[in-house]
Amino acid sequence: MTYFVETDQFNQMISYHPYVTTGKEKKKIKYSLLDRIQEVLGSKWNRFKEGTRQAFDMICFLGTELGFVYAGDDYLAERHDISDRTIRNRLKELEELGQVIKVHRRTKRCNGRGKPIYLFVNHPYFTYWVELLGIDLKDFQTDFQTENAENPCESKEEERKKIPTYSLPKKQESNINISNNKIVQYVVNRVNDSIKKGTRIKYLSSYIDRMVRSLEWQALYAENRRQQALKQQQEAQNSKIIQDFLGIKKPETVPFYNWLEQ
Structure with a gap:
């Protein structure tokens, strides 16, 4: 869209x-x-x-x-x-x-x-x-x-690598703190806009609710990414330990030439 x-x-x-x-x-x-x-x-x-x-x-x-x-x-x-x-x-x-x-x-x-x-x-x-x-x-x-x-x-x-960071994360239990400074900043922005336009603020409470949900969503996704990074790091370490134990040498990487950059 x-x-x-x-x-x-x-x-x-x-x-x-x-x-x-x-x-x-x-x-x-x-x-x-x-x-x-x-x-x-x-x-x-x-x-x-x-x-x-x-x-x-x-x-x-x-x-x-x-x-x-x-x-x-x-x-x-x-x-x-x-x-x-x-x-x-x-x-x-x-x-x-x-x-x-x-x-x-x-x-x-x-x-x-x-x-x-x-x-x-x-x-x-x-x-x-x-x-x-x-x-x-x-x-x-x-x-x-x-x-x-x-x-x-x-x-x-x-496909997994291309999932956007703004996609909605799965609901999970997590200890996530949302900065009060961000909430205050967004409310101040909304108030300043209303002052500049010379209009009254309507439905401020619903605006704050939506904004808090959005911040919570961003925090949840950040936590998901952190957990994924830890998992990938652990898998890489386990793989290296197995390769060292079996005496498997890492193959030399062939330099990549990107023709699209010409």
């Missing part, structure tokens, strides 16, 4: 007060986004050209203040001496890995689809933009499942 950002919504988004303002704060947010991308890409990150890695760095930097980026593919490509096709492929990969979700600015041409806007899932403002744009995260999960159904040749292991 395609979500559109109306002109007044876009103006509100770009005029919103930044989450970070100082260079030190921007650097911290940028690396938190970039580190997460490197984590989900794994060894593939090292096979990218330097220009591609620099483009990722810039995309994360542009998203530090407000949690989204809308720079054009041609601008990023020219800035880092790579093709605009490479930029589009890498951004699509971030979508598939659940690091961003894509919405479109409204236009009168091209069936209403204007330039895309990429919202960073791991940015603190993500929940706020989801609320503002009326985004139902289940729609993105449905689109993702449909896309996989049209590509039956992929293995189950590959």
Whole structure:
């Protein structure tokens, strides 16, 4: 499903007060986004050209203040001496890995689809933009499942790797603490918006309920990812112990050359 950002919504988004303002704060947010991308890409990150890695760095930097980026593919490509096709492929990969979700600015041409806007899932403002744009995260999960159904040749292991980070986790018992600072920040954002518009706040309690559920969902997924990482680490250690015991040597890896990066 395609979500559109109306002109007044876009103006509100770009005029919103930044989450970070100082260079030190921007650097911290940028690396938190970039580190997460490197984590989900794994060894593939090292096979990218330097220009591609620099483009990722810039995309994360542009998203530090407000949690989204809308720079054009041609601008990023020219800035880092790579093709605009490479930029589009890498951004699509971030979508598939659940690091961003894509919405479109409204236009009168091209069936209403204007330039895309990429919202960073791991940015603190993500929940706020989801609320503002009326985004139902289940729609993105449905689109993702449909896309996989049209590509039956992929293995189950590959499908598991592509599950977006914003997919709803299974209910589980877990000791999860949600920061009160985040809740306060989102409420303050809502109040500030109402003040700017000169309107009264309606249904604030229901807004807080939805926001808390969204934060809880994010916390649950983070816990699931942590448990999976621990499991994978334990499996890798067990595998190494067995290989050492049986005297099995790890085969030498053949360097991978990515022709798409040319």
